[in-house]
Amino acid sequence: MSAVFEIHNLAKFNWEAGAQGESRYLFSRISAEITKPERVALIGASGQGKSTLLRILALLDIPDEGDLLLNGASFKNSNPREWRMAVAYVAQQAVMLPGSIEDNLRTISRLHGQPYDAALGAQLMEQLGLDHLDLAKKAEDCSGGEKQRISLIRTLLLRPSILLLDEATASLDIDSTRKVEALLMNRHKEEGTTLIWVTHDLEQAHRISNRTWVIDKGGMQEYSSAAFFDQPVGGAVHS
Numbered sequence: 001m002s003a004v005f006e007i008h009n010l011a012k013f014n015w016e017a018g019a020q021g022e023s024r025y026l027f028s029r030i031s032a033e034i035t036k037p038e039r040v041a042l043i044g045a046s047g048q049g050k051s052t053l054l055r056i057l058a059l060l061d062i063p064d065e066g067d068l069l070l071n072g073a074s075f076k077n078s079n080p081r082e083w084r085m086a087v088a089y090v091a092q093q094a095v096m097l098p099g100s101i102e103d104n105l106r107t108i109s110r111l112h113g114q115p116y117d118a119a120l121g122a123q124l125m126e127q128l129g130l131d132h133l134d135l136a137k138k139a140e141d142c143s144g145g146e147k148q149r150i151s152l153i154r155t156l157l158l159r160p161s162i163l164l165l166d167e168a169t170a171s172l173d174i175d176s177t178r179k180v181e182a183l184l185m186n187r188h189k190e191e192g193t194t195l196i197w198v199t200h201d202l203e204q205a206h207r208i209s210n211r212t213w214v215i216d217k218g219g220m221q222e223y224s225s226a227a228f229f230d231q232p233v234g235g236a237v238h239s
């Protein structure tokens, strides 16, 4: 399941460039390489471009400079739909599609022309404490926290090799947060899923990651999480 993923000198222009001395770039010269299953915490102060970077990695936005390679193939020569099956993004604000919870769980498989794995769906619902929900319930009527977990499960059903998580537990209580963390750690261990996880919760970043990417002042630094959290550096930890 694991993929080799390369980020080469990625840059995004700042659409506010010029105003009040804003820099030309939101970020630039972002490089990193993932050659085996990893758990990456992506941290940094608000507005540094963490969500924008994740969206670019999933080809939901395009970089202005640089390249992305998945198993040696540039995004420029790749089919975005196939790319997003391997490099899947889970948005911070879960959007439910019209219909029932089950319709939502089946949607992504249907879009990607893949069979729906009902057994895995049921297992993930149970692991995230959602097995009490009636699958026929209208998805729109679910709570914010339920929607966030349903949207995560919807994406996990694709079995992506790289999972991009944008504050995946932001609307969850502690118990549900721990369930999501345990499930994702398990997917990493059992399926070799790489996690790239944006979080503002540094204790969570410490718990879930082996590498830490800090995005700050338009650039990105990489640390081993063990070293980073023993001796925090950079502005991000103070945000």
Ligand SMILES: Nc1ncnc2c1ncn2[C@@H]1O[C@H](COP(=O)(O)OP(=O)(O)OP(=O)(O)O)[C@@H](O)[C@H]1O
Residues within 6 Å of the ligand: 012, 013, 014, 015, 016, 026, 044, 045, 046, 047, 048, 049, 050, 051, 052, 053
């Ligand atoms: N080309 C661009 N694409 C996206 N955002 C841009 C761009 N240029 C400037 N911006 C600004 O940069 C910020 C990027 O927001 P983004 O959500 O990516 O940051 P973030 O680090 O994830 O923030 P938060 O932690 O608050 O969610 C926004 O304020 C946006 O208006």
